[in-house]
Amino acid sequence: MARSALLNVMVQAAMKAGRSLSRDFGEVQNLQVSMKGPGDYVSQADRKAEDIIFAELSRARPGYGFLMEERGAVTGDDDQHRWIVDPLDGTTNFLHGIPIFSVSIALERQGQVVAGVVYNPAMDELYTAERGGGAFLNDRRLRVAARTKLSDAVIGCGVPHLGRGRHGNFLIELRNVMAEVSGIRRLGSAALDLAYVAAGRMDGFWEDGLSAWDIAAGLLLIREAGGFVSDLNGGQTMLEKGALVAGNEAIHRALLKTVTKPLKA
Ligand code: IPD
Ligand code: CA
Ligand code: CA
Ligand code: CA
Structure with a gap:
């Protein structure tokens, strides 16, 4: 399946972060964990994955702004584009050894989401979509379920x-x-x-x-x-x-x- 240059950039960042998460998932008991509030945890794995995504996307598209869970908002020179990133969605699962977690990266252009990538490294499932171009799981085109009741x-x-x-x-x-x-x-x-x-x-x-x-x-x-x-x-x-x-x-x-x-x- 041929992906656009934009999706390639996002996929590369998501998979690199995913590899870091997989390594940390293998030794989750050694990670530093802190609490942001009651029942709300963040670990070294979240921050490492976020650093990787921030570096990859900043290098590939200099000047774009960011909204990231751990860093918050980072303003860029280009006010038309903003990355919206969750480096580890499912931290609670991750810290309990449950292999249901993901990396989520979206790009907003002039306030509208135009591309999105969700990657589950434990199952090696990569979901991608670009506005007007359909949604895919790895190479397979996706369609919502047909049940109506x-x-x-x-x-x-x-x-x-x-x-x-x-x-x-x-x-x-x-x-x-x-x-x-x-x-x-x-x-x-x-x-x-x-x-x-x-x-x-x-x-x-x-x-x-x-x-x-x-x-x-x-x-x-x-x-x-x-x-x-x-x-x-x-x-x-x-x-x-x-x-x-x-x-x-x-x-x-x-x-x-x-x-x-x-x-x-
Ligand atoms: C959480 C997960 C979870 C949802 C929580 C989120 P996090 O994100 O998406 O499914 O129920 O509300 O905060 O903190 O693991 O990135
Ligand atoms: Ca969180
Ligand atoms: Ca989340
Ligand atoms: Ca998160």
Whole structure:
């Protein structure tokens, strides 16, 4: 499969960071870990992966700005372009030896996400998308699942951790969804959750409390795989507000309604 020069740059950065994560995953017990807040951990592995991505992308596209989970915002000379990066999405899984984690890199041009890469190094699964060019898992073109009934659907979600708040709202959403779907999953990496929806592995997904770096690449993967994504009001504030519902057209519509309906006693 021929990739554009832009995607090649992003893939190279994601895979180099992925190799560093794989090495650290092999000796996770030796890593320095600190807490950013209750239930919110960051390790040397997160920072090393972020340094690699920052160096690779800065070298390949000098002047582009960044929004990265650990560094925050880095302004560049070029105000048209911004990388949005999560160097390790799924730190909790990673630190527990669960091989479900990813690197997520998106490029925004004039405020619009135009390219996205999500890489799971433990499974060597590389998801790529460029606006208008489709979404791929390694060399295979992706399409969201075709199931249209919630009763047949497997739906992914995120569970708010200690210190995150929204626990009550989440329980209402969960009870609503649980009552209507075939199964619920919680992978622990929002970027991979979205990639799985793009790949048709999960029929839909919802979560609140996310950050732009968790979802920027995954949103494009889903759209380029023919799926629909919105915030909990049906709007497009996902990157700013961090709440989203995703699926094919029918599942997105039904899930949005179910997630947001008031709980019946
Ligand atoms: C987390 C993961 C997780 C989601 C959390 C995120 P991190 O990202 O995406 O699935 O539920 O809200 O913070 O901290 O592991 O990069
Ligand atoms: Ca984190
Ligand atoms: Ca994340
Ligand atoms: Ca992270």
